[in-house]
Amino acid sequence: MIVNFDEKNTIINKWVAELRSVDIQQDRMRFRKNMQRIAEVVAYEISKELAYLPYEVQTPLGIAKTNIPNEKIVLATILRAGLPMHEGMLNVFDDADNAFISAYRRHHKDGSFEINVEYVSCPQIEDSVLILSDPMLATGASIVASLKELNEYGVPKSIHIVTAIASASGIDYVKRYYPKATIWAGAIDDELTAKSYIVPGLGDAGDLAYGEKMQD
Secondary structure, eight states: OEEEGGGSOSTHHHHHHHHHOTTGGGOHHHHHHHHHHHHHHHHHHHHTTSOEEEEEEEETTEEEEEEEEOOOEEEEEEETTTHHHHHHHHHHSTTOEEEEEEEEEEEOTTSOEEEEEEEEEOOOOTTOEEEEEOSEESSSHHHHHHHHHHGGGOOOSEEEEEEEEEEHHHHHHHHHHOTTOEEEEEEEESEEOTTOOEESSOSOHHHHHHOOOOOO
8 A cells, every 4th residue: 555645635745845845944953853743643644554452441530441552563764864753653652662774875986876784773573563764765775675674583564664755666666575565655756866866855854854974
């Protein structure tokens, strides 16, 4: 399943527009906050897909009956750009286990690149609901590489991929390897540049959130 919030009228539309704006996105704190808020809303939507069990709560005046989630949730993100979305997810799923992946593009002189994964910190994910957040799903290569690394820690019950902006071709690439994964996107753009950046996109999410990095 692919959920494109840009096809609906929700507050996410406003936050994505601010992420894209060359004027507003210069406010790093607001940029991070908008990523966080998008993730919080998506986490709420994902919560509707979870399994629930009846639960009784003792109040000062009696017993209140309700239903609460009965799933093991693992929140994963790709450093560093994914940290604001991860924080938003954690605000909702506050008792979730957490995984972190260091993955980046290693560029070659001919303009091509490969995804290099240097570091993975992950709990056991067997039979869990795995939620992987990354603000930009461009080619989909980072997502696929990260999921392959996480496979070493078990087979999840379900996979959810959360992104602020995705490319149509990147989604196709991810679905080729993980057809059962659900992709939640704030917006889906049609184009990639020759260097595989999303158009119109928003630029480099990591730099906009945390400042420009030195390149080798």
